[in-house]
Amino acid sequence: xxxxxxxxxxxxxxxxxxxxxxxxxxxxxxxxxxxxxxxxxxxxxxxxxxxxxxxxxxxxxxxxxxxxxxxxxxxxxxxxxxxxxxxxxxxxxxxxxxxxxxxxxxxxxxxxxxxxxxxxxxxxxxxxxxxxxxxxxxxxxxxxxxxxxxxxxxxxxxxxxxxxxxxxxxxxxxxxxxxxxxxxxxxxxxxxxxxxxxxxxxxxxxxxxxxxxxxxxxxxxxxxxxxxxxxxxxxxxxxxxxxxxxxxxxxxxxxxxxxxxxxxxxxxxxxxxxxxxxxxxxxxxxxxxxxxxxxxxxxxxxxxxxxxxxxxxxxxxx
Amino acid sequence: xxxxxxxxxxxxxxxxxxxxxxxxxxxxxxxxxxxxxxxxxxxxxxxxxxxxxxxxxxxxxxxxxxxxxxxxxxxxxxxxxxxxxxxxxxxxxxxxxxxxxxxxxxxxxxxxxxxxxxxxxxxxxxxxxxxxxxxxxxxxxxxxxxxxxxxxxxxxxxxxxxxxxxxxxxxxxx
Numbered sequence: 001x002x003x004x005x006x007x008x009x010x011x012x013x014x015x016x017x018x019x020x021x022x023x024x025x026x027x028x029x030x031x032x033x034x035x036x037x038x039x040x041x042x043x044x045x046x047x048x049x050x051x052x053x054x055x056x057x058x059x060x061x062x063x064x065x066x067x068x069x070x071x072x073x074x075x076x077x078x079x080x081x082x083x084x085x086x087x088x089x090x091x092x093x094x095x096x097x098x099x100x101x102x103x104x105x106x107x108x109x110x111x112x113x114x115x116x117x118x119x120x121x122x123x124x125x126x127x128x129x130x131x132x133x134x135x136x137x138x139x140x141x142x143x144x145x146x147x148x149x150x151x152x153x154x155x156x157x158x159x160x161x162x163x164x165x166x167x168x169x170x171x172x173x174x175x176x177x178x179x180x181x182x183x184x185x186x187x188x189x190x191x192x193x194x195x196x197x198x199x200x201x202x203x204x205x206x207x208x209x210x211x212x213x214x215x216x217x218x219x220x221x222x223x224x225x226x227x228x229x230x231x232x233x234x235x236x237x238x239x240x241x242x243x244x245x246x247x248x249x250x251x252x253x254x255x256x257x258x259x260x261x262x263x264x265x266x267x268x269x270x271x272x273x274x275x276x277x278x279x280x281x282x283x284x285x286x287x288x289x290x291x292x293x294x295x296x297x298x299x300x301x302x303x304x305x306x307x308x309x310x311x312x313x314x315x316x317x318x
Numbered sequence: 319x320x321x322x323x324x325x326x327x328x329x330x331x332x333x334x335x336x337x338x339x340x341x342x343x344x345x346x347x348x349x350x351x352x353x354x355x356x357x358x359x360x361x362x363x364x365x366x367x368x369x370x371x372x373x374x375x376x377x378x379x380x381x382x383x384x385x386x387x388x389x390x391x392x393x394x395x396x397x398x399x400x401x402x403x404x405x406x407x408x409x410x411x412x413x414x415x416x417x418x419x420x421x422x423x424x425x426x427x428x429x430x431x432x433x434x435x436x437x438x439x440x441x442x443x444x445x446x447x448x449x450x451x452x453x454x455x456x457x458x459x460x461x462x463x464x465x466x467x468x469x470x471x472x473x474x475x476x477x478x479x480x481x482x483x484x485x486x487x488x489x490x491x492x
Contacts, residue, residue, distance in 0.1 A: 097448025
């Protein structure tokens with residue numbers, strides 16, 4: 001493998017080093033596509049510099065080196081393309097039974113129905129249907145590629161809540177501020193500061209009793225705040241029950257509940273189960289076929305270069 | 319060589335422009351989006367305590383009505399549902415009232431008070447509400463004899479509006 005005639009070894013070594021660094025950056029994006037740094041200017045600028053060095057090394061390169069450089073250029077272009085033009089990483093958290101469009105992958109995510117046990121186990125799978133008719137389902141830890149997009153799942157904090165009246169009759173739960181109007185699964189999409197701690201918060205309503213309930217999630221460490229309520233060190237929910245007509249908290253309407261527990265609060269009995277429900281993570285990745293083509297050219301060029309070098313060595317010895 | 323490099327760059331970038339399109343937005347929003355989709359069914363209890371589900375009514379045109387006793391529009395819509403059931407029952411229509419989240423006592427009291435004769439099912443976990451993308455109560459879903467959703471409608475309906483939706487489905491396949 002040969003680069004420029006003059007000072008070919010240092011120039012070749014420099015181009016090879018820069019190429020390896022560039023390929024490494026692009027492969028890192030393929031492995032960790034959710035990192036936001038891949039959509040920031042330093043990443044694009046670094047790869048542009050790599051591309052400039054590679055383009056400069058073409059002059060005087062032999063066929064094997066040309067192939068390897070061309071392969072590097074294709075891989076680097078795939079990285080710049082996904083970094084600059086690909087959408088930023090998006091986390092789509094939706095209630096069970098709902099559908100979320102994923103325009104970047106020309107697909108839609110179908111979130112399955114889930115009961116309290118499903119939320120406690122946190123093992124629900126999401127069905128992805130592409131507009132071309134293809135479909136696949138994803139479980140925790142799975143990653144699937146759709147063109148220049150990677151779709152994966154990450155667990156999202158969730159709680160399944162139930163409400164009963166004073167005589168134990170089950171009540172309808174609604175979420176007027178949520179598109180999934182009838183979902184008893186809370187996804188804690190807001191954060192609220194309580195006693196100096198930023199806590200995941202959500203709310204729901206029990207219209208039959210004219211009650212609105214605010215729910216705050218206390219993690220194992222945050223729940224030290226509830227030590228006087230017997231939940232220190234235990235992940236818990238804090239329920240605060242308001243009268244939806246007056247907007248005021250009902251007397252005796254605040255209590256901590258650990259997962260699977262319940263509390264009577266101002267005429268309503270609330271039960272909560274803490275767990276997780278999958279959120280879909282959509283990340284731009286370098287286009288797979290471009291990576292494959294680039295890898296083929298790089299390894300092909302390196303292979304031919306090594307073979308030529310070996311051949312020359314044999315001829316010299318002979 | 320420069321030309322090859324430029325072509326490689328253009329082809330790679332073209333992929334990202336092409337992939338950023340898509341038309342899945344058509345799937346966003348409410349029960350109206352469900353037309354044409356297969357109707358989902360979950361086993362739940364009837365007022366008599368026996369297991370039942372939407373699946374049991376395959377072969378009929380089914381008007382699923384999601385309701386709750388605290389919901390005022392549900393209450394005012396109920397006489398029209400009962401009337402529709404009386405009129406079109408012989409043509410193969412089933413009106414299926416699926417209570418959302420309430421216990422048998424509340425649903426039963428309501429059914430007695432409103433003199434309902436169509437089947438009432440109890441969906442304590444509100445699974446039907448989520449599956450049929452209810453954004454409020456009442457929500458009505460019309461399902462044809464083959465188990466496909468004809469239409470999903472949010473809000474209270476009059477008898478005439480109900481008939482307009484179920485008539486074509488009842489005529490189809492007779």
